[in-house]
Amino acid sequence: MKLGGVNLQIINGREVSNNIREDLQIKINELKEKGIVPGLSVIIVGENPASQSYVRSKDKACKKLGMKSEVHSLDKDVSESELLDLIEKLNNDDTIHGILVQLPLPAHIDEKKVIEKISIEKDVDGFHPINAGKLLVGEDTFIPCTPHGIIKLIESNDIDVEGKRVVVLGRSNIVGKPISLLLLQKNATVTICHSRTKNLKEITKEADILVAAIGKANFVKRDMVKKGATVIDVGINRVDGKLAGDVDFEDVKETVGHITPVPGGVGPMTITMLIYNTVKSAMKVKGGK
Ligand SMILES: Nc1nc2c(c(=O)[nH]1)N[C@@H](CN(C=O)c1ccc(C(=O)N[C@@H](CCC(=O)O)C(=O)O)cc1)CN2
Numbered sequence: 001m002k003l004g005g006v007n008l009q010i011i012n013g014r015e016v017s018n019n020i021r022e023d024l025q026i027k028i029n030e031l032k033e034k035g036i037v038p039g040l041s042v043i044i045v046g047e048n049p050a051s052q053s054y055v056r057s058k059d060k061a062c063k064k065l066g067m068k069s070e071v072h073s074l075d076k077d078v079s080e081s082e083l084l085d086l087i088e089k090l091n092n093d094d095t096i097h098g099i100l101v102q103l104p105l106p107a108h109i110d111e112k113k114v115i116e117k118i119s120i121e122k123d124v125d126g127f128h129p130i131n132a133g134k135l136l137v138g139e140d141t142f143i144p145c146t147p148h149g150i151i152k153l154i155e156s157n158d159i160d161v162e163g164k165r166v167v168v169l170g171r172s173n174i175v176g177k178p179i180s181l182l183l184l185q186k187n188a189t190v191t192i193c194h195s196r197t198k199n200l201k202e203i204t205k206e207a208d209i210l211v212a213a214i215g216k217a218n219f220v221k222r223d224m225v226k227k228g229a230t231v232i233d234v235g236i237n238r239v240d241g242k243l244a245g246d247v248d249f250e251d252v253k254e255t256v257g258h259i260t261p262v263p264g265g266v267g268p269m270t271i272t273m274l275i276y277n278t279v280k281s282a283m284k285v286k287g288g289k
């Protein structure tokens with residue numbers, strides 16, 4: 001699409017995701033021939049409709065690839081100790097290679113305690129502090145799914161990272177911090193911005209690659225982006241029943257070079273990289289047939 005002198009390229013997350021799932025299918029088949037069925041266990045607490053929908057998608061995607069998938073739906077009032085007991089049980093279940101607790105959790109449950117209960121060998125979200133530390137020092141670990149998906153999108157669209165100015169909006173443990181580390185490992189010059197950052201526009205306008213992960217619908221406007229920049233939109237906000245990213249797509253489309261749409265950009269990659277991590281975990285199992 002040629003717009004305003006810049007050739008706009010829309011990064012297709014569904015297509016990249018499908019290609020990776022085809023490769024994963026081969027690995028899953030090979031594991032099954034050895035008698036190992038990759039197994040994912042997802043725990044969801046309460047009835048948040050968006051969380052329920054993501055969990056259903058994860059279950060469906062795993063089953064479609066012939067994996068074992070189980071969903072534990074717990075009442076919103078479940079006690080923290082009951083949840084921790086379930087995780088303990090799954091940590092000791094040899095048919096389960098990945099355990100994931102869907103976030104957010106209700107206020108009465110300590111998210112940190114829950115994440116730290118998951119065995120580091122089954123922590124397919126990569127949220128356990130030991131796995132997060134391994135990512136920090138560049139050791140092999142489970143890379144958190146959304147940032148890992150972003151890296152795959154950048155690579156599959158041949159977007160150069162080395163020496164480039166990257167600006168990350170948001171400093172969450174799930175997206176902002178890990179994507180900053182991953183892009184730093186690829187030799188980008190990374191700046192992390194957040195709610196207390198001053199002169200935000202001046203910083204974002206310097207970015208060759210701008211990652212928006214702040215959870216504010218349509219926050220990034222044309223006057224915040226450099227001409228020809230790559231814009232990665234991690235936002236999944238609901239406005240009047242419709243999905244909106246953190247980037248105002250209509251406003252920036254004549255300025256940017258590459259952009260991930262919402263839906264159909266980063267979102268589909270999250271589930272694919274979760275399957276990737278579960279298969280990676282299953283591949284570490286010794287023995288089989
Ligand atoms: N334990 C975790 N909790 C949460 C994570 C996570 O990685 N681990 N991430 C998000 C939610 N999430 C997966 O859990 C997720 C978000 C979005 C999508 C997705 O496919 N989005 C689609 C649109 C879907 C829709 O219409 O709602 C897209 O962007 O195209 C998948 C998974 C928070 N919690």
Ligand SMILES: [Mg+2]
Pocket residue numbers: 170171172194195214
């Ligand atoms: Mg923030």
